Amino acid sequence: MIEPGIDGVAGLLRQAREVFHDDPTALAVLNELEGRLEGPLRVAVAGMVKAGKSTLLNAIIGEEIAPTDAGECTRIVTWYRYGHTPRITLHPFIGEPQALPVTREDGRLVFNLGDVRAEDVERLVVDWPSASLRELTLIDTPGIASLSQDVSGRSKAFLLPEDAPMAADAVIYLMRHLHASDVRFLESFKDTAAGQSGTVNALAVLSRADEIGAGRIDSLISAAVIADRYSRDQNLKPLALGVVPVAGLLAQSSRTMRQSDFEAMKLLAQLDRRHRERLMLSADLFVRAAEPEGLGQAAKASLVQRFGLFGIRLAVALIRGGIGNPTELAHELARRSGLGQLLDNIAYLFQTRAAALKARAAVVGLEALVRSTPKDVALLLEANLEKLQAGAHEFRELKLLATLRTEGISLTPGQSAEAERLVGGRGSTLPLRLDLNPEASPEQISEAARNCLNRWRLLAENPLTEPAALEACRVVLRSCEGMLAANSPFARQPVR
Incomplete structure (x- = not known):
C-alpha cells in the first residue's frame, strides 16, 4: 500500500522497480530519482x-x-x-x-x-x-x-x-x-x-x-x-x-579573508580621509600610488581583485569605526554584502521545503517514465501515482506558497501572511507555523492550531469569499488539521 503524501514517493519508487525490473534504462532513471530523494537539496x-x-x-x-x-x-x-x-x-x-x-x-x-x-x-x-x-x-x-x-x-x-x-x-x-x-x-x-x-x-x-x-x-x-x-x-x-x-565579490572575499588583507586595510585606514579618497578615484590610480608606506603595488592589486573599491572603502570605514580584528571585520563585511x-x-x-521539493522532482520523473511506457505495463503504477498526487497535501502547500508570494490572492495582507506561515512558508515545525515559542508545550500548540482552524473555517464558510481565496482557505484548513493530528497524544506517543 502506498502511504499518503510525500512519504509515499519512496514506496512508489520501490513499486516502479518491480514494474521495470528487466529494463536497465528505466532502472538507471529510478536509481537517480532515489538518490535525489535521499540526498541534499x-x-x-x-x-x-x-x-x-x-x-x-x-x-x-x-x-x-x-x-x-x-x-x-x-x-x-x-x-x-x-x-x-x-x-x-x-x-x-x-x-x-x-x-x-x-x-x-x-x-x-x-x-x-x-x-x-x-x-x-x-x-x-x-x-x-x-x-x-x-x-x-x-x-x-x-x-x-x-x-x-x-x-x-x-x-x-x-x-x-x-x-x-x-x-x-x-x-x-x-x-x-x-x-x-x-x-x-x-x-x-x-x-x-x-x-x-x-x-x-x-x-x-x-x-x-x-x-x-x-x-x-x-x-x-x-x-x-x-x-x-x-x-x-x-x-x-x-x-x-x-x-x-x-x-558577490565582497561576499566571497569576506568569507575567505586573510590576515594580510586585514593588515593592509589597517594601513589604509591610517591615511587622511581626503587623501585616501583621492587615491581611490580609480583602481588604476589606487594601485600605482606610492602610499601608504608599507603597502606595495602587488598587495594593493590583490585587494582590488579580491574586494573591489567598494569593499576596500567599506572595510576601511568599519576599521575606523572601531572594528579591531579580522574575524569581526569578515563577519560584518559578509553581512553588509547581502550574503x-x-x-x-x-x-x-x-x-524548509526540501522534502516536498525533492518529492515533487521524483514524481515528475516517474510521470515521464510512465508516459514513455506501454499503458498496460505500468497501469497500477500510474493509478497509484495519480492517487498520491491527489492526496499529497504538501504539493498543494507548495503551490499555494508560490501563489501567495508571486501573484497574490484576494485576502487581506494579514490573512495572506498568516496563510503563508500556516502552510510552512517560514519553516515546517509546528511552533514556526503557529508563530509560537520553539519551546511551546503540546497544549499551547493544540490551542493555537484550533484557534487558526476555527478562524479559517469561518472565512471559508463566508459566502463573500472569492473562489481563489476559498481554495486557499481549504489548503490552510487542511494544514491546521494536520498540525492538530501531528500534535495529538497518539501521534506523540513513542512506538513500542
Whole structure:
C-alpha cells in the first residue's frame, strides 16, 4: 500500500522497480530519482554571462573553489557536493568517469581537463569537505545568452528539460539589471515539466550590486531600492520568489579573508580621509600610488581583485569605526554584502521545503517514465501515482506558497501572511507555523492550531469569499488539521 503524501514517493519508487525490473534504462532513471530523494537539496546558480555566478557560489560555500575566470571550465555544468575528502570527477558524454588532480594555486582550486575538450564533458563533480555543502548541493551553470550557442545550449538543456525533472530542485538566478532575456528564461523555467505543478522555485539575485552605485560606500542602499522595485515588477513577480541584492565579490572575499588583507586595510585606514579618497578615484590610480608606506603595488592589486573599491572603502570605514580584528571585520563585511540575506532566503524559501521539493522532482520523473511506457505495463503504477498526487497535501502547500508570494490572492495582507506561515512558508515545525515559542508545550500548540482552524473555517464558510481565496482557505484548513493530528497524544506517543 502506498502511504499518503510525500512519504509515499519512496514506496512508489520501490513499486516502479518491480514494474521495470528487466529494463536497465528505466532502472538507471529510478536509481537517480532515489538518490535525489535521499540526498541534499540541489540548488542551481544560473544567469547571463559575467553575472557573477561562480563568485556568488564561492561566497555561499565559504571557499574559493569555483573558477571565476573565463576558462574552459566555466563552460561546463559543475556540481559541488559534500565529501569527506576533496575529489574532482569528470563525467564525459561518452566513456567512463575519470578522476582529475586536485590542485590549488594561490588558494584557489584549479581544474585541469588534460586532453579532454570542454564540449565533450557532460559535467564535473567536485566533492569538498565544506559544512555549507552538507545540506545543499550547488550546481554552477554556464552563462545563458552566451555568444557561443554551445555554451548557452548546455545551460538551457540542463535547466529547461522538456519532459523530465530538472536536475536541480531550485534556482538562484543572477541578473545585473532586469532584462527581457531574464524574464524570458524565467518564463521558460516555469513552463518546464518541473514547473507545471504551479510551484515557483526561483529566487532572483541582483548581483554585483556594489557596481550600481559606482562602488560608493552607499551602493548597497541604492541596490536595495532597485531590488525592491524589481520584486514588485509585474513581469518578474509571478516568476521569482523575491529579489535579493548581493555584492558577490565582497561576499566571497569576506568569507575567505586573510590576515594580510586585514593588515593592509589597517594601513589604509591610517591615511587622511581626503587623501585616501583621492587615491581611490580609480583602481588604476589606487594601485600605482606610492602610499601608504608599507603597502606595495602587488598587495594593493590583490585587494582590488579580491574586494573591489567598494569593499576596500567599506572595510576601511568599519576599521575606523572601531572594528579591531579580522574575524569581526569578515563577519560584518559578509553581512553588509547581502550574503546573509541571501542565505536566509535560501533557508526560508527552499530548505524548509526540501522534502516536498525533492518529492515533487521524483514524481515528475516517474510521470515521464510512465508516459514513455506501454499503458498496460505500468497501469497500477500510474493509478497509484495519480492517487498520491491527489492526496499529497504538501504539493498543494507548495503551490499555494508560490501563489501567495508571486501573484497574490484576494485576502487581506494579514490573512495572506498568516496563510503563508500556516502552510510552512517560514519553516515546517509546528511552533514556526503557529508563530509560537520553539519551546511551546503540546497544549499551547493544540490551542493555537484550533484557534487558526476555527478562524479559517469561518472565512471559508463566508459566502463573500472569492473562489481563489476559498481554495486557499481549504489548503490552510487542511494544514491546521494536520498540525492538530501531528500534535495529538497518539501521534506523540513513542512506538513500542
